[in-house]
């Protein structure tokens with residue numbers, strides 16, 4: 001079956017017992033046991049819940065994995081994944097990635113003596129050099145990548161990095177939030193674990209905070225399920241239902257997000273007040289060919305640097321249709337200022353070095369009418385030019 005049909009029908013197509021076309025919400029904490037040790041497969045909803053399980057099976061199906069897990073946020077999913085490691089292990093992360101992921105690595109896991117190395121994943125030689133250091137120093141247990149990265153849209157070759165990581169006995173973990181399985185399936189390219197902030201495109205309506213994991217082998221699933229059940233950051237039945245609904249329309253939504261994003265990129269590239277645009281669909285962008293190889297589209301998020309002739313703060317507050325706010329991937333267009341919002345947890349020096357400058361903004365293009373979006377952007381530029 002093709003991905004569009006898998007999205008609509010998921011892994012559990014409705015409810016056999018009643019014929020309901022939607023998976024019911026099993027709003028229960030516990031389950032009746034017929035006798036000691038005898039139940040219908042469920043004991044307690046932290047360990048397993050049928051609505052959550054339908055979602056977990058669905059993300060596994062969409063990502064070509066053997067199993068999935070659903071968490072109360074993307075960060076809970078990432079935290080569970082990083083809990084696979086122990087004191088003395090090292091992991092490798094990219095120089096620009098979601099600020100919350102950097103924060104948990106730098107401020108939480110480092111306290112448990114899980115160290116990290118920062119690498120530019122577009123330079124495979126550097127990745128190899130860092131992995132090689134496993135021979136002298138503490139062992140590198142995983143590489144954690146985002147492709148495209150948030151917010152600078154750096155592209156990593158999933159296949160090449162996974163191959164390298166495997167040579168050195170490290171896992172490859174991919175945050176697939178920006179692309180979603182509709183556009184990119186990292187497990188097919190050799191990754192071991194895919195994580196999602198399902199709050200974004202999978203949910204699609206900015207009304208659920210959720211995280212998902214899909215894995216390639218049973219042993220990893222068993223370990224992660226043990227962590228999920230032990231640490232308890234599970235997704236509630238109602239939120240699992242909401243995500244199952246969101247996933248059904250992922251394909252049509254993303255087609256429209258992309259159509260609008262491409263038109264906005266065209267508009268911005270002809271705008272005298274825009275200094276630089278980051279979007280993987282730009283032919284002159286660094287990772288263009290690699291992205292084309294591993295993804296079937298470029299998504300609906302783009303970032304751009306506003307010229308000093310424009311007051312970027314005024315620009316942001318002059319927008320009427322496009323909402324200034326955290327998050328991305330919803331049907332409504334959202335704009336954010338990474339330096340003070342999503343990426344404020346990254347130290348100033350690192351932000352400057354990698355390009356998360358003060359006049360950089362990130363736009364998550366929604367599915368509104370394109371003419372209205374272009375008019376909104378145009379008006380905001382006009383109102384914020386410094387005379």
Ligand SMILES: Cc1ncc(COP(=O)(O)O)c(C=O)c1O
Nearest residue numbers: 073074075098150177197199210
């Ligand atoms: C790429 C990426 N990964 C992870 C997260 C964290 O997800 P959540 O906000 O659902 O905890 C985000 C949130 O913005 C994100 O953009």
